[in-house]
Amino acid sequence: EAQVTQNPRYLITVTGKKLTVTCSQNMNHEYMSWYRQDPGLGLRQIYYSMNVEVTDKGDVPEGYKVSRKEKRNFPLILESPSPNQTSLYFCASSFSQTSYEQYFGPGTRLTVT
Amino acid sequence: GDSVTQMEGPVTLSEEAFLTINCTYTATGYPSLFWYVQYPGEGLQLLLKATKADDKGSNKGFEATYRKETTSFHLEKGSVQVSDSAVYFCALSGATDSNYQLIWGAGTKLIIKP
Numbered sequence: 001e002a003q004v005t006q007n008p009r010y011l012i013t014v015t016g017k018k019l020t021v022t023c024s025q026n027m028n029h030e031y032m033s034w035y036r037q038d039p040g041l042g043l044r045q046i047y048y049s050m051n052v053e054v055t056d057k058g059d060v061p062e063g064y065k066v067s068r069k070e071k072r073n074f075p076l077i078l079e080s081p082s083p084n085q086t087s088l089y090f091c092a093s094s095f096s097q098t099s100y101e102q103y104f105g106p107g108t109r110l111t112v113t
Numbered sequence: 114g115d116s117v118t119q120m121e122g123p124v125t126l127s128e129e130a131f132l133t134i135n136c137t138y139t140a141t142g143y144p145s146l147f148w149y150v151q152y153p154g155e156g157l158q159l160l161l162k163a164t165k166a167d168d169k170g171s172n173k174g175f176e177a178t179y180r181k182e183t184t185s186f187h188l189e190k191g192s193v194q195v196s197d198s199a200v201y202f203c204a205l206s207g208a209t210d211s212n213y214q215l216i217w218g219a220g221t222k223l224i225i226k227p
Binding site: 040041042043044045048058090092100101102103104105106107 | 155
């Protein structure tokens with residue numbers, strides 16, 4: 001089954017404790033991205049990657065890191081989480097940056113206390 | 114910059130009612146327009162799209178027409194069901210200064226009562 005998976009689905013952590021949210025797709029997509037969803041703000045892109053070893057900042061990259069060492073995986077790293085990073089996070093992928101249908105993972109609900 | 118404006122929700126309707134969710138946009142160039150749907154506890158999925166003016170996208174009984182003259186892409190359905198309860202996002206892409214990034218509206222929550 002074609003899908004984007006994220007783990008964990010739910011995470012509660014404390015300020016400053018490094019965490020990683022994993023994302024994996026099995027569709028051989030080149031393009032992957034991370035979004036955060038906050039009430040009234042819709043989706044905002046954090047980082048994106050057009051291919052292996054190619055990543056770039058989205059609209060709200062501060063406080064986040066990513067890496068793309070393999071085509072299928074695109075982990076999101078919060079080196080020192082803060083409460084303002086409490087949000088719902090989505091990973092998405094598509095065949096290319098210009099392939100507008102993006103396939104989304106189920107989301108990760110992160111709470112930073 | 115490019116932007117998408119959706120009507121605020123929640124929108125609450127009775128089953129079999131007619132649905133309209135308004136979406137207007139601001140963009141340079143000739144964007145493609147999309148509606149995505151997010152069911153409770155799930156990620157977003159593409160509902161329909163239109164790539165040029167006067168195109169009509171349709172899927173699962175939903176329709177939206179790309180209106181360049183009014184810069185709008187309103188979502189409509191003739192008879193909604195309880196299973197249509199979800200959050201609906203309007204988005205655009207392809208405008209010259211958005212660099213193919215999807216630009217999202219804030220989302221409209223739809224609640225259908227039996």
